[in-house]
Amino acid sequence: MTEKWWHDSVIYQIYPKSFNDSNNDGIGDLRGIIEKLDYLNRLGIDLIWLSPVFSSPMKDNGYDIDDYYAIAEQFGSMEDMEELIAEADKRGIGIMMDLVINHSSDQHRWFKESRKSKDNPKRDYYIWKEPKADGSPPTNWRSIFGGSAWTYDQQTEQYYLHTFAEEQPDLNWENKELRQELYQLVNWWLDKGLAGFRVDAISYIKKSGFKDQEVNGPDGLSSIFEASANQPGILNLLDELKAETFSNYQIVTVAELYTEDNKRMQEFAGDAGPFDLVFDFRHVDLDLSEGSEWFKARDWDLIELKERLNEIQKTYAGKRRATLFWENHDQPRSLNKYLNETEINERSIKMLAAVFMLQRGIPFIYQGQEIGMSNVKFENIDDYQDLATHGLYQEALKAGYDKEEVMEVVWRRSRDNSRTPMQWSDAENAGFSEAEPWLKLNPNYQQINVEENLKDDNSVFYFYKELIKLRKNSPYQEIIVDGKYQPLLKSDPNLIAYLREKEGERLLLAANFKNKEVEINLDYQVEEIILSNYPEFDYRALKAKRLDYQLSPFETILLKVK
Known part of the structure; x- marks a missing residue:
C-alpha cells in the first residue's frame, strides 16, 4: 500500500532522563524504557525516537557529546542499549537515535x-x-x-x-577527514540495528563568510541563524552524508531544520533530498515574535494557525510526507499553547489530538502527550534546569522586563515544560522514581497520570490509541495515510476542517476550537460517523444531504462523506 515501510508509522519520542527511572537515582534510564515497552506497544506506536543517550557531561542534557561510541553512565550501558533495540524489535518497534553532529562537547x-x-x-x-x-x-x-x-x-x-553553548563547539564540516569520522560512527550505530535517526541542528553545518551581520538586538549582536542556517552548499555536504551512510540501510531519517521557504524545505525532504522527513516548525512557533525579543508573546488566531498547517501540507504533498506534531523536547506542552488554561479538559485535549493525527504525514507523539500532560509553573527560576531557559531569562531581564514578566515568559516557553518527569501514577514522585527526580514534577500528576488513563475507557490515552488504530488497522487506513489533504473553511475563526480523499472516497475532519457551540455548514452528505470526542451523542441527525450541525464546545468529528 505504501511506498516506504515507514509511511504508515507512528513515532513516539522519549526524553530518557524524564521517562522512567529503573535504578532509583532520580534520572530516567534505558532499562526504565525497556520496562515500559509493553505500555508503548499497547498504545500502538511503531518507532521510538530517543533523545541523546551518548556519553556526555550533560551541560545541555546530552546534546553535548564527548564520546559517540559510548552510552552515558546515567542512562546505563551499551549492553542496555543493545537489549533495548532487541526487546523493542520483538514487539515490532524500531529505535531511532538522536544524531548530534553539528557540534560536540568541549570534553570530546x-x-x-x-x-x-x-x-x-x-x-x-x-x-x-x-x-x-x-x-x-x-x-x-x-x-x-x-x-x-x-x-x-x-x-x-x-x-x-559555538552555535549553542560554549561547551558545544561547532564541528568543521569543511574538513574531509572529520566528515569521514562522522560517517564511520553513523554506520557503526546503524550496524547495531537502528531503525533511523532524528538529526539535530543540521541546519548549521555550513557557515557563510565570517563577517559581521546587521545588529538585531540590544546586546549589539546578530543572530547566528542569519549567518549559518541552510547556507548555499549545505546540500552538497548532506548528500554526501546520505550516500556514505543512510542510503545503505533500510531506515528513516528526520532532520531538524528551520526555514519558512517552501522550495528550500522541499530540497531537504523526500527521495531526492538528503532526508526522508524534516521537522517544519511554522505552526508551533507562531506565538514567537521575530527578532531579538523572540521571547515576547505574539498574538495569533485560528485562521493563522490554519494557514500555517495548510502551507505545511502543501509543502510536503505528492511523494513527500509532512511531520505531524504539536510537541517535542524543545517545545512547551501543546495544551497550554493552543488552549486557554481554563479550557484544558478531556474534550479539548482529544480535539487537538485528532486535528494533528489525521492530517497527511507521519505523526510524532511526545512522551506524556498521550495522557494530557501540561506546562508547569515553578515559582523560582532556580527550579529550572534548561540552559536555554536561563539564557532567555537573562536576555529578557537585560531587555528591560521585570522578573514577574520574565517568569510569565518562562512559564509559557521554557523547554523544561516538556521535560518534567513522566507521570505514571499518583504515587510518590509520580511512579517515575523512588528517589527525588532530577527535575521537579508537575503537581498535577495526582490527577493526570498513566494509571488513571488506563482505568478509564474514555481517557485521552484510549483516544490516542483509537487514532493510531485508524491509521494502521481500519477500513480508512489508506485514505488517512496516503489520501490527499484539502483544507476547508479557511476563513472560519472558530473551526478547523479538512478533507482526506483517495480514489473517490472521502473523510472529513471538523474541530471546534471554541468553548461554545459553533455551527458548521458544508455541502457534503454524511455516510458514516467514524470518530468523535462526544461518543455519547446521537449522530443520526447528521445523516443528511448537507452537513448542517451545531458542534459542541471543543467537539471534533471524523466523518465519511460524499
Whole structure:
C-alpha cells in the first residue's frame, strides 16, 4: 500500500532522563524504557525516537557529546542499549537515535586535541579564528542560547565558534577527514540495528563568510541563524552524508531544520533530498515574535494557525510526507499553547489530538502527550534546569522586563515544560522514581497520570490509541495515510476542517476550537460517523444531504462523506 515501510508509522519520542527511572537515582534510564515497552506497544506506536543517550557531561542534557561510541553512565550501558533495540524489535518497534553532529562537547577527545596548539592534527576539526584587531570576537554573531557565539581560548589566543553553548563547539564540516569520522560512527550505530535517526541542528553545518551581520538586538549582536542556517552548499555536504551512510540501510531519517521557504524545505525532504522527513516548525512557533525579543508573546488566531498547517501540507504533498506534531523536547506542552488554561479538559485535549493525527504525514507523539500532560509553573527560576531557559531569562531581564514578566515568559516557553518527569501514577514522585527526580514534577500528576488513563475507557490515552488504530488497522487506513489533504473553511475563526480523499472516497475532519457551540455548514452528505470526542451523542441527525450541525464546545468529528 505504501511506498516506504515507514509511511504508515507512528513515532513516539522519549526524553530518557524524564521517562522512567529503573535504578532509583532520580534520572530516567534505558532499562526504565525497556520496562515500559509493553505500555508503548499497547498504545500502538511503531518507532521510538530517543533523545541523546551518548556519553556526555550533560551541560545541555546530552546534546553535548564527548564520546559517540559510548552510552552515558546515567542512562546505563551499551549492553542496555543493545537489549533495548532487541526487546523493542520483538514487539515490532524500531529505535531511532538522536544524531548530534553539528557540534560536540568541549570534553570530546577531538576538541581536547584541537585546542592544544594551532598546528595540532585535530585543530581543523573545529572552527578557530583570530580576534579582531581590538581583541574582540571575529564576528558579532549571537549564539542560540544568548551571548557571543565565540569563546576565547587563552592557550592558543584564538576564538572557537559555538552555535549553542560554549561547551558545544561547532564541528568543521569543511574538513574531509572529520566528515569521514562522522560517517564511520553513523554506520557503526546503524550496524547495531537502528531503525533511523532524528538529526539535530543540521541546519548549521555550513557557515557563510565570517563577517559581521546587521545588529538585531540590544546586546549589539546578530543572530547566528542569519549567518549559518541552510547556507548555499549545505546540500552538497548532506548528500554526501546520505550516500556514505543512510542510503545503505533500510531506515528513516528526520532532520531538524528551520526555514519558512517552501522550495528550500522541499530540497531537504523526500527521495531526492538528503532526508526522508524534516521537522517544519511554522505552526508551533507562531506565538514567537521575530527578532531579538523572540521571547515576547505574539498574538495569533485560528485562521493563522490554519494557514500555517495548510502551507505545511502543501509543502510536503505528492511523494513527500509532512511531520505531524504539536510537541517535542524543545517545545512547551501543546495544551497550554493552543488552549486557554481554563479550557484544558478531556474534550479539548482529544480535539487537538485528532486535528494533528489525521492530517497527511507521519505523526510524532511526545512522551506524556498521550495522557494530557501540561506546562508547569515553578515559582523560582532556580527550579529550572534548561540552559536555554536561563539564557532567555537573562536576555529578557537585560531587555528591560521585570522578573514577574520574565517568569510569565518562562512559564509559557521554557523547554523544561516538556521535560518534567513522566507521570505514571499518583504515587510518590509520580511512579517515575523512588528517589527525588532530577527535575521537579508537575503537581498535577495526582490527577493526570498513566494509571488513571488506563482505568478509564474514555481517557485521552484510549483516544490516542483509537487514532493510531485508524491509521494502521481500519477500513480508512489508506485514505488517512496516503489520501490527499484539502483544507476547508479557511476563513472560519472558530473551526478547523479538512478533507482526506483517495480514489473517490472521502473523510472529513471538523474541530471546534471554541468553548461554545459553533455551527458548521458544508455541502457534503454524511455516510458514516467514524470518530468523535462526544461518543455519547446521537449522530443520526447528521445523516443528511448537507452537513448542517451545531458542534459542541471543543467537539471534533471524523466523518465519511460524499
